[in-house]
Amino acid sequence: MNSTALKDQIIFLSEIEKLKGVLRANRTVDGRYENSAEHSWHVALMALLLEEHANSAVDMLKVIKLLLIHDIVEIDAGDTWLYEENQDSKLDDETKAANRLFSLLPEKQKQEYLGLWNEFETRSTAESKFASVIDGIQPLLNHLVTGRVNDGVILAADVRKKKMYIKDLAPNLWHLVEEMIMESEAKGLYE
Amino acid sequence: MNSTALKDQIIFLSEIEKLKGVLRANRTVDGRYENSAEHSWHVALMALLLEEHANSAVDMLKVIKLLLIHDIVEIDAGDTWLYEENQDSKLDDETKAANRLFSLLPEKQKQEYLGLWNEFETRSTAESKFASVIDGIQPLLNHLVTGRVNDGVILAADVRKKKMYIKDLAPNLWHLVEEMIMESEAKGLYE
Numbered sequence: 509m510n511s512t513a514l515k516d517q518i519i520f521l522s523e524i525e526k527l528k529g530v531l532r533a534n535r536t537v538d539g540r541y542e543n544s545a546e547h548s549w550h551v552a553l554m555a556l557l558l559e560e561h562a563n564s565a566v567d568m569l570k571v572i573k574l575l576l577i578h579d580i581v582e583i584d585a586g587d588t589w590l591y592e593e594n595q596d597s598k599l600d601d602e603t604k605a606a607n608r609l610f611s612l613l614p615e616k617q618k619q620e621y622l623g624l625w626n627e628f629e630t631r632s633t634a635e636s637k638f639a640s641v642i643d644g645i646q647p648l649l650n651h652l653v654t655g656r657v658n659d660g661v662i663l664a665a666d667v668r669k670k671k672m673y674i675k676d677l678a679p680n681l682w683h684l685v686e687e688m689i690m691e692s693e694a695k696g697l698y699e
Numbered sequence: 700m701n702s703t704a705l706k707d708q709i710i711f712l713s714e715i716e717k718l719k720g721v722l723r724a725n726r727t728v729d730g731r732y733e734n735s736a737e738h739s740w741h742v743a744l745m746a747l748l749l750e751e752h753a754n755s756a757v758d759m760l761k762v763i764k765l766l767l768i769h770d771i772v773e774i775d776a777g778d779t780w781l782y783e784e785n786q787d788s789k790l791d792d793e794t795k796a797a798n799r800l801f802s803l804l805p806e807k808q809k810q811e812y813l814g815l816w817n818e819f820e821t822r823s824t825a826e827s828k829f830a831s832v833i834d835g836i837q838p839l840l841n842h843l844v845t846g847r848v849n850d851g852v853i854l855a856a857d858v859r860k861k862k863m864y865i866k867d868l869a870p871n872l873w874h875l876v877e878e879m880i881m882e883s884e885a886k887g888l889y890e
Contacts, residue, residue: 514875517748518840524744525844528727528737538720546719549740553715553767557708557808569760576744617748649709653716684705 513614520612523583530582533589533658534650542650544579544587550650551575555642561680562638574628574639577621581605590647590670591662602629631677641678644671648688657697664689664698704805711803714774721773724780724849725841733841735770735778741841742766746833752871753829765819765830768812772796781838781861782853793820822868832869835862839879848888855880855889 527548531541552575559568579587584605588598610621627636648671651657667689675682692698718739722732743766750759770778775796779789801812818827839862842848858880866873883889 511874514749514752514872518875521741521745521748522840522844525728525741525841528733528741529729536719537716542719543737545737545740546734549736549743549767550712550716550719552740552743552763554712556764556767557712557804558705561705569763572743572760572763573747576740576747613748649713650716653713681705683702684709 516612516614517617520609523609523612524580526583527580530579530587532587533591534647535654535656535658537654539654539656544582547646548576548579551578551639551642551646554646554649555639558642558681561678562634562641563678563680564634566635566638570624570635571639571642573621573624574636575642577624578628578639578643580609581625584608589658591666599629637677641674641681644674645681645685645688648685648692651692651697652688652695655695655697657692661697661699664693667692667698707803707805708808711800714800714803715771717774718771721770721778723778724782725838726845726847726849728845730845730847735773738837739767739770742769742830742833742837745837745840746830749833749872752869753825753832754869754871755825757826757829761815761826762830762833764812764815765827766833768815769819769830769834771800772816775799780849782857790820828868832865832872835865836872836876836879839876839883842883842888843879843886846886846888848883852888852890855884858883858889 527545528543530544532544532547534542536542552572555571555575556568559566581602585598585601588595606622606625610618610625613621627633628639631637631640648667671685671689674685689698718736719734721735723735723738725733727733743763746762746766747759750757772793773796776789776792779786797813797816801809801816804812818824819830822828822831839858862876862880865876880889
């Protein structure tokens with residue numbers, strides 16, 4: 509056993525306990541705000557189950573890695589709601605956070621996970637494209653299941669615009685996205 | 700696209716939103732009870748990062764699948780705390796829950812995930828052994844990070860007894876387990 513590596517891994521795994529306290533704009537079925545840790549679990553499992561609808565073959569282990577770590581930077585940077593206007597400092601804040609957090613890991617894992625985080629952000633591979641699609645679909649499902657969106661109503665046109673990238677990256681799932689948006693409109697969650 | 704499959708997958712993925720409302724005995728850093736969805740995220744990432752300490756080579760994608768779904772049955776059966784005395788109906792309740800929940804999926808995935816759930820429960824493979832070890836270590840880490848165990852103090856002797864299987868299944872991680880138990884004793888979390 510490499511006990512120095514293990515010590516650093518445990519420090520990182522202790523630090524990320526904090527992701528359970530990073531709140532998102534979405535809700536849970538019992539009415540509280542969803543946090544980024546449980547969201548990350550949901551998208552990872554969603555990717556596993558929806559693999560057959562990906563636009564091309566993907567390395568599923570890599571997709572899962574991307575999704576399990578994609579929000580870890582929010583421990584320092586907080587969650588930015590997709591529909592907020594001011595997203596200016598988001599990339600800077602998250603890049604600093606990625607450097608601080610992944611630097612807790614042994615060097616080899618630090619490089620791997622920093623690379624994975626960048627890959628997710630840039631949607632540069634089949635895996636990060638599919639992961640981004642899944643990350644974009646989960647909130648739509650969440651709105652329908654919980655019957656709520658943050659503290660009010662959002663514009664269907666804004667949702668459609670923000671989710672339009674899915675049409676390119678996973679055309680097989682675009683019909684689902686359109687159906688979910690229409691269903692939320694019918695329910696009065698989007699207007 | 701197989702749209703019938705997609706419809707069933709979405710029904711399942713909607714149903715499991717409820718796992719975010721299944722409370723465990725452990726706490727989060729902000730003092731609420733941890734839920735089984737965020738716990739599942741934590742163990743999945745923990746397995747990824749600690750792979751080198753496994754007792755034998757594992758198929759990591761399978762380990763992750765096991766950990767992402769191992770607690771889903773709690774949607775129907777609830778979480779049973781490891782240190783509760785009465786665990787009589789646990790297996791029956793969870794088996795019924797597994798059948799109901801995974802039956803929401805398309806037939807092929809239903810069989811795969813029922814099989815994975817059984818594999819996790821029986822610790823019959825290298826992957827399920829490693830997954831069980833990780834699932835047993837995460838709470839020890841959680842106690843130390845949050846500084847709490849449920850609503851009080853538990854006996855160090857009980858913890859050691861319940862975690863003893865780790866000594867056999869992952870001897871490389873047993874020293875870590877012993878250290879964490881001693882640290883929680885020193886902090887007054889275990890007595």
